[in-house]
Amino acid sequence: MSDCRLYLITPPSLPPGFAKTLALALDAGDVACLQLRLKDAPADVVARAVEELMPIAQARDVAFILNDDAQTAARLGCDGAHLGQGDGDHAGARMLLDGKILGITCHASRHLAMNAGEMGADYVAFGAFFPTATKATEHVAELELLAWWREVMEIPSVAIGGITAGNCAPLVQAGADFLAVVGAVWNHPEGAAAGVTAMNRAIAAA
DSSP states (O other): OOOEEEEEEOOOOTTTTTHHHHHHHHHTSSSOEEEEEETTTOHHHHHHHHHHHHHHTTTTTTTEEESSSSHHHHHHHHHHEOOOOOOOHHHHHHHTTTEEEEEETTTTHHHHHHHHHTTTOOOOEEEEESOOSSSOOOOOOHHHHHHHHHHOOOOOOEEEESOOTTTTTHHHHHOOEEEESSSSTTTTTHHHHHHHHHHHHHHHOO
């Protein structure tokens, strides 16, 4: 039985009725985290989304993580923030989010991951492992990166980028602690709940 878990990221824009879809998805199987990722959305739109979606996640013991913005995450009471390499002062975010979760994007770089670990990140994210339609792929990560990280560090790793139920087994076997997915759940032909179920089955089977 793998200890790898699902890390769910919201669609780039939230369709009408998304709160209900989210509740059904989170009820369909194990999800460790939900990251709200609304790139370039106005602050009021993000705040409304947090207000609506965070209680749904937290009621199911799913950590609610805000993308890109540690200050807003702290102000709105999120469980943590996920920051890219260009998203402000990571050390400052670590102090601001004392006792909360801080995740750092490290692309395919051992150096960035070690820096994040030394700075006190709660997890590091590596990717993209597969082609993805969610964002432009600037960095391609190899499976050995996950295996190396698990060997040298105790901080969990998140694998991201084009991950589906059909291709995730090697990532689980290489030692990823979490698999971050977008399309595999929200674009599943039978609905998001079926997507969560399929991902959990694939992780368990790996």
